[in-house]
Amino acid sequence: MVSPSKGQKQTLDLNCLTIKELEKHAAVMMDKQTRDYYNEGADSGSTLLENIEAYAKYRIRPRVLRDISQIDTSASIFGFRNSLPLGVAPTAMQCLAHQDGEIATARACKEMRVIMGLSSFATSTLEAVAEASGDIPNVLQLYLFEERDHSRKLIARAKKAGYKAVFLTVDTPMLGRRNLEIRNQFKLPRHLKIANFDEDINSDASATVMDGTGSSSEPQGQKKSEAASSTRRQSSVGYHDGEKRHPPSGPITFHTHAANPTLSWERDIAWLKKEAAPMEVWVKGIATAEDALLAVHHSVDGIVVSNHGGRQLNGALATLDALPEVAAAVGGKIPVHVDGGVRHGTDIFKALALGADFVWIGRPVLWGLAYKGQQGVELCLKLLADEFRLCMGLAGTIKVEDINKDYLVKVDKSGFISRL
Numbered sequence: 437m438v439s440p441s442k443g444q445k446q447t448l449d450l451n452c453l454t455i456k457e458l459e460k461h462a463a464v465m466m467d468k469q470t471r472d473y474y475n476e477g478a479d480s481g482s483t484l485l486e487n488i489e490a491y492a493k494y495r496i497r498p499r500v501l502r503d504i505s506q507i508d509t510s511a512s513i514f515g516f517r518n519s520l521p522l523g524v525a526p527t528a529m530q531c532l533a534h535q536d537g538e539i540a541t542a543r544a545c546k547e548m549r550v551i552m553g554l555s556s557f558a559t560s561t562l563e564a565v566a567e568a569s570g571d572i573p574n575v576l577q578l579y580l581f582e583e584r585d586h587s588r589k590l591i592a593r594a595k596k597a598g599y600k601a602v603f604l605t606v607d608t609p610m611l612g613r614r615n616l617e618i619r620n621q622f623k624l625p626r627h628l629k630i631a632n633f634d635e636d637i638n639s640d641a642s643a644t645v646m647d648g649t650g651s652s653s654e655p656q657g658q659k660k661s662e663a664a665s666s667t668r669r670q671s672s673v674g675y676h677d678g679e680k681r682h683p684p685s686g687p688i689t690f691h692t693h694a695a696n697p698t699l700s701w702e703r704d705i706a707w708l709k710k711e712a713a714p715m716e717v718w719v720k721g722i723a724t725a726e727d728a729l730l731a732v733h734h735s736v737d738g739i740v741v742s743n744h745g746g747r748q749l750n751g752a753l754a755t756l757d758a759l760p761e762v763a764a765a766v767g768g769k770i771p772v773h774v775d776g777g778v779r780h781g782t783d784i785f786k787a788l789a790l791g792a793d794f795v796w797i798g799r800p801v802l803w804g805l806a807y808k809g810q811q812g813v814e815l816c817l818k819l820l821a822d823e824f825r826l827c828m829g830l831a832g833t834i835k836v837e838d839i840n841k842d843y844l845v846k847v848d849k850s851g852f853i854s855r856l
């Protein structure tokens with residue numbers, strides 16, 4: 437049995453010893469709309485699956501007789517000693533999973549000494565999350581809106597609340613096509629709010645219903661005229677329907693505002709760096725060496741190799757497969773993080789061995805939240821922390837910085853094994 441890491445109070449839950457089991461427990465706790473929204477990928481979901489399966493292509497070469505009695509799983513981020521090289525990725529609308537939503541996640545992260553990313557489309561305010569996080573440094577994920585004023589206000593609030601960085605999501609110039617979300621006519625229940633935009637511009641955010649053809653059906657209780665104007669707004673920028681788009685106007689909903697097809701390296705990164713200083717500016721959603729070099733060229737502070745958990749471009753490369761070329765291109769000039777498909781402590785080890793400085797997890801935290809709120813998120817983090825610690829020890833490493841490609845081999849489809 438793995439002994440709990442220092443300072444971590446969580447005890448084992450005998451009904452839930454793996455992230456796979458956590459996923460199963462969570463599935464029965466969520467309503468269908470939420471489960472589908474959280475769990476699905478874009479289109480056929482092949483990239484979502486490949487993100488996970490990519491980890492099985494690598495095996496660990498363990499070293500022995502190395503006195504591993506003093507394992508240190510911690511990793512430095514924004515000057516903070518995180519308990520392991522892993523953070524909680526920004527995921528939208530966490531109050532769908534549990535009434536305490538992002539606040540429960542923040543409290544769990546504080547308990548487990550793990551950094552948290554907050555989505556622009558959170559259902560809790562960024563100030564309340566910062567307060568619940570205590571001394572843990574946080575990151576605000578940004579969808580940079582075409583209406584700059586909304587973004588400007590959000591950035592100013594994040595600065596004031598002590599956020600250390602903004603992560604600009606760059607893989608969402610258009611929203612990916614999530615068929616279950618469309619079929620379910622996903623909408624935020626009326627008692628929940630996209631919390632970080634003013635009341636007046638947020639007023640009908642909860643009433644958004646998309647049908648995938650670019651039109652929205654009339655939400656229950658919503659007046660006909662409101663529904664009609666909502667339809668007009670969404671038809672141009674929701675799930676892409678081939679129609680000519682118009683810049684969004686009116687209430688901020690994720691269907692109208694998350695996607696911003698106008699984003700570009702030249703104009704927007706410089707603007708954001710100026711606006712966000714002294715917070716760091718990272719880009720989340722890099723998948724190629726070419727874009728990694730552009731990120732360095734435009735002086736961003738860090739990169740997250742990500743395909744949005746397979747929710748944007750289906751058919752894109754698994755993030756673990758994209759990681760080596762990005763890490764090689766960056767050559768240590770700025771930190772390179774990765775997310776997508778991390779479901780076990782050995783996955784963290786493999787990602788680090790392939791050049792990542794740090795990994796982030798999305799869905800496993802949502803499953804923890806759905807299972808038992810704050811306690812469930814702590815459990816999720818505890819499982820991964822214990823597995824990672826055990827992996828380090830059994831592989832013969834005691835320091836995160838020592839994990840490198842010498843610890844891995846790659847196994848191809850025919851079973852041929854190659855050193856990296």
Ligand SMILES: Cc1cc2nc3c(=O)[nH]c(=O)nc-3n(C[C@H](O)[C@H](O)[C@H](O)COP(=O)(O)O)c2cc1C
Nearest residue numbers: 474525526527528555605744745776777797798799
């Ligand atoms: C339900 C859900 C909502 C998400 N919301 C956001 C978001 O608001 N902003 C963002 O940049 N990424 C978002 N992501 C992507 C995550 O930040 C992360 O890239 C992804 O979940 C990692 O893959 P994993 O779920 O396999 O760990 C979301 C992912 C999920 C599953």
Ligand SMILES: CC(C)CC(=O)C(=O)O
Nearest residue numbers: 527528557690694744747
């Ligand atoms: C607000 C949404 C666009 C959140 C998101 O990024 C997602 O659902 O993947």
